[in-house]
Amino acid sequence: MRHLCMPEGLCANDIAKLENIISVTRKVKRGDALFRAGDRFDALFAVRSGSIKTVITHDGGREQVTGLLLAGDALGFEGIEDGEHTCDAIALEDSTVCVVPYTLFERMCRETDALQRxxxxxxxxxxxxxxxxxxxxGMLRADERVARLLLDISSRLSRRGYASSEFTLRMTRDDMGSYLGMTLETVSRTLSRFDKLGLIETQGKFIRIRDFDGLRAV
Amino acid sequence: MRHLCMPEGLCANDIAKLENIISVTRKVKRGDALFRAGDRFDALFAVRSGSIKTVITHDGGREQVTGLLLAGDALGFEGIEDGEHTCDAIALEDSTVCVVPYTLFERMCRETDALQRxxxxxxxxxxxxxxxxxxxxGMLRADERVARLLLDISSRLSRRGYASSEFTLRMTRDDMGSYLGMTLETVSRTLSRFDKLGLIETQGKFIRIRDFDGLRAV
DNA sequence: CGAGAATTTGATGATGATCAAACATAGTGG
DNA sequence: CCACTATGTTTGATCATCATCAAATTCTCG
Structure with a gap:
């Protein structure tokens, strides 16, 4: 049972080719950067295990979390445009990623149309x-944003074959707030309220969704 | 002097190839859709003249403007994933676009690495x-968002060789608000305030930037 | 286990939404 | 080509949401 970094089917032949070039994996420790803004772009990555956030550091030091990548997600595309990465990618927990050397991959894509597609x-x-x-x-209120985030994560996990109603979100409340354009306090209050309403159960970073329809209706 | 839909250099040979497949242009009248969410995706587009907004219609009829495309901008990439477009593209004024048939273009990209890149x-x-x-x-206040939008448009125009300090923004205040995640009233008030402060001059949709540094410092 | 980090909860206030009404502009048909 | 009507814009008054400041409590990991 081999793990395919970039899931969803290719024909056996193409898979073999692909596996050749993505045989390299890399471990990233919690809090460490897979890459940083300004780093030379030379590879795409796919999260094999763990989770990663992408962060843009605004002039003045303010930071914004712009992305949350879970197992199975690919990242690094932002770097193609100018040949250097435009954000930091920080591991939210000890993680493993597949490394896909870009020029090699590009060449393969010219040879194999399935891969190109x-x-x-x-x-x-x-x-x-x-x-x-x-x-x-842009168009949701704070509580709607939180609800959507939970549902989004849930559906992404279930698509990858993980439990969809409970998970441990490695982000801090601060990260969630930054990602959702609100303060950590509002995130915390919102989660507490959802809990009181019986929509979810929270114990720190662990979250269990109890009422999907209720969450959707927030 | 021929207009190249997708600017920035390729070698003469590649340009010739490219021109072959993007010889088709299409006119879109103000208010009409270039494509709609759910439409089959079969081509990419490049704005040749005019301007276009992309809109996502939320369940419940609420709409959000997610993108603003000016002359020289390419659009349609969102449709590749599932073979159908995920948003509406609406002309903000009578516009012309180059049509780039996708499968044809994909094939050419496999043949020419410069095109692929x-x-x-x-x-x-x-x-x-x-x-x-x-x-x-995510991290700016209402007035900062408006200022950034103006500066963004200005720099995009100047990169394309247009005047950078004055332009006519075909969006309504409502569109701008939707794009910036705020109400049309707040947009209007903010522009009025910028005007009083001497940062810009506004006459309806026409905007002249008087103080770039001031805008950046908002 | 202990110290630093993260979380929760409360009190207060500012930013921007909403409601409302006057005014301007642009598109249409006579 | 002008007048008329639609649509878009401006400005004001009030209110809700969410940010900020603060402090107590709980986690987490080294």
Missing amino acids: RLHRMMSHAVNRESSHVVRL | RLHRMMSHAVNRESSHVVRL
Whole structure:
């Protein structure tokens, strides 16, 4: 049972080719950076285990969490444009990623159209991921944003075959707040309220969703 | 002097190839859709003249403007993932776009690595565009968002060789508000205040920037 | 286990939303 | 081409949401 870093099917032949170039994995310790803004871009990454946040550091030191990557998610596409990464990627827990050397991968994509299609879909997915985040930030109230985040994580986990109703979110409340465009206090209060309402159960970073429809209706 | 839809250099040979497949242009009348969410995705587009907004319609009819595309900008990448578009693209004024048939383009990208690199950079750019919008929505106050939008448009225009200090923004205040995650009233008030402060001059949709540093410092 | 970090909860206040009404602009048909 | 009507904009008054400041409590990990 081998783990495929970049899931969803290719034909056996293509998979073999792919495995050749993504045989390299890299471990990243909790709190360490997989890459930093300004680092030379030379590889894409896929989260194999653990989770990673992407952070943009604004002039003045203010930081914003712009992305949350779970096992199975690919990252690094932002670096292609100018050949250097535009954000920091920080491990939220000890994690493992597959390393996909970019120029090699690009060449393979020219040879294999299935692989090319796959890369394009991944990049398109990255666009859509950002775009739904824009919607979340742009037209939802604080409690709606929190509810959506929980549902989003849940559905991403279930798509990957993990339990969808309970998980441990390694982000701090501060990270969640930064990601959702609100303060850590508001995140905390919102989670407490959801708990009191019977929508979820929280014990620190562990979260269990008790009432999916209720959350959707927030 | 021919207009190249997708600017920035390729070698003469590649340009010739490219021009072959992007010879088709399409006119879109103000208010009409270039494509709608759910439409089959089969081409990428590049704005040749005019401007276009992308809109996501939330369940319940609420709409959010997620993107603003000016002459020279490419759009449609969100459709690659599932083969159908995920947002509406609406012309803000009578506009012209180049049509780039996708499968054809994909094939060409496998043949010409310069073209492939170009496509990848465009998609990466699309990711970064969304991502800076996330930052704008996530960590800025209302007036900072408006200031950033104006500066952003200005720098995009100047990069394309247009006047950078005055332009006519075809969006309504409502569109701007939706794009910036605030109400049209707040947009209007903010612009009025900037005007009184001498940062800009406004006459309806026409805007002249008088004090770039002032705007940056908002 | 203990110290530093993270979380929770409360009290207060500011930013921006909402409601409302006057005013301006642009698009249409006579 | 002008007048008329729609639509868009501005400005004001009030209110709700969420940020800020603060302090007590609980986790976590080295």
